[in-house]
Amino acid sequence: MRELALDDLPKHSPWPARILDPEGADDDAEYGGTGVSAYDEVYANLHGLLESNPETGFRELQRSANRYAEESPVPISRAEELYLVDVDEKQTLQDEALVASLAGTLDGGETVVSLGCGWGYELGVLAAAYPDCEFVGGDPAENGVALGRALFGDRERIRIEPFDFRDETWDLLEGVLAERDPDDVVVFTQGSLTALPSVRDIVTETLAGYADRVREGVHLEHVYELHPEETLLGLLRRGYTDLRDYNDDLLTSLRVAEGIEVSSATYDVVGGNPLHPLSEIRWE
Numbered sequence: 001m002r003e004l005a006l007d008d009l010p011k012h013s014p015w016p017a018r019i020l021d022p023e024g025a026d027d028d029a030e031y032g033g034t035g036v037s038a039y040d041e042v043y044a045n046l047h048g049l050l051e052s053n054p055e056t057g058f059r060e061l062q063r064s065a066n067r068y069a070e071e072s073p074v075p076i077s078r079a080e081e082l083y084l085v086d087v088d089e090k091q092t093l094q095d096e097a098l099v100a101s102l103a104g105t106l107d108g109g110e111t112v113v114s115l116g117c118g119w120g121y122e123l124g125v126l127a128a129a130y131p132d133c134e135f136v137g138g139d140p141a142e143n144g145v146a147l148g149r150a151l152f153g154d155r156e157r158i159r160i161e162p163f164d165f166r167d168e169t170w171d172l173l174e175g176v177l178a179e180r181d182p183d184d185v186v187v188f189t190q191g192s193l194t195a196l197p198s199v200r201d202i203v204t205e206t207l208a209g210y211a212d213r214v215r216e217g218v219h220l221e222h223v224y225e226l227h228p229e230e231t232l233l234g235l236l237r238r239g240y241t242d243l244r245d246y247n248d249d250l251l252t253s254l255r256v257a258e259g260i261e262v263s264s265a266t267y268d269v270v271g272g273n274p275l276h277p278l279s280e281i282r283w284e
């Protein structure tokens with residue numbers, strides 16, 4: 001892991017130039033889309049890879065996808081410092097942040113409900129780290145659900161179902177709540193609320209409706225409100241969110257939602273894209 005000066009970021013990332021010249025390339029498809037269909041296509045390709053190599057494990061599949069997408073060294077961030085790392089090391093750092101986000105929360109017996117889990121890579125990592133807990137994930141991308149089931153279908157502690165934040169009721173969560181004590185249910189998201197242009201209604205109406213029936217919420221998400229307005233890095237990060245039309249209201253919405261008490265918000269725990277880092281929010 002080598003330090004990277006912000007001044008040198010453009011040598012390793014196309015984003016500073018795109019943010020500073022949004023006219024240059026304003027077609028989202030050119031950047032790689034962010035809608036469910038774009039994810040579904042990626043998951044279909046990964047499923048094809050698994051079908052041609054059925055012995056591939058979930059970690060190997062993720063690492064193959066990473067190596068296909070990016071060449072080492074790649075830029076990352078941690079706590080507003082930038083670094084260059086090997087593409088495999090980047091995955092290790094992201095896995096460590098994921099496991100650490102639930103370290104103070106899980107002590108055995110809980111069910112973690114991961115909303116927008118993609119094909120469930122995070123469920124595999126968490127199930128390995130927390131062998132006494134169960135993990136239920138949901139995603140609207142059909143190929144993600146199918147791939148997750150192909151990879152984890154024989155594991156008792158992992159289940160993946162269709163799920164969409166935009167639904168009025170969350171059947172996935174209701175199914176878990178029907179069987180579990182509220183004290184044993186933890187809601188989790190990683191990089192999935194980000195995909196929505198605003199999360200205000202989802203948080204203050206749908207999620208808040210379940211708040212008194214779950215113990216805690218943990219989010220590893222891209223949190224616009226934490227980007228400083230007085231640093232160059234913070235301003236570039238704000239520009240990135242604006243350019244991609246990601247939400248800018250997650251933390252604000254959690255703070256005003258009835259029944260939700262935000263207990264901590266930790267900025268930039270890891271940035272696989274240094275202009276779009278994951279922050280950790282916890283609520284009770």
Ligand SMILES: C[S@@+](CC[C@H](N)C(=O)[O-])C[C@H]1O[C@@H](n2cnc3c(N)ncnc32)[C@H](O)[C@@H]1O
Pocket residue numbers: 035036039040115116117118119121122138139140141144163164165166189190191192193195196
């Ligand atoms: C960046 S991926 C993150 C996936 C996974 N949580 C991870 O960290 O690898 C964003 C995910 O959000 C999902 N997503 C997009 N819109 C959604 C919605 N309306 N409801 C639930 N999930 C959604 C996408 O299908 C995709 O799997």
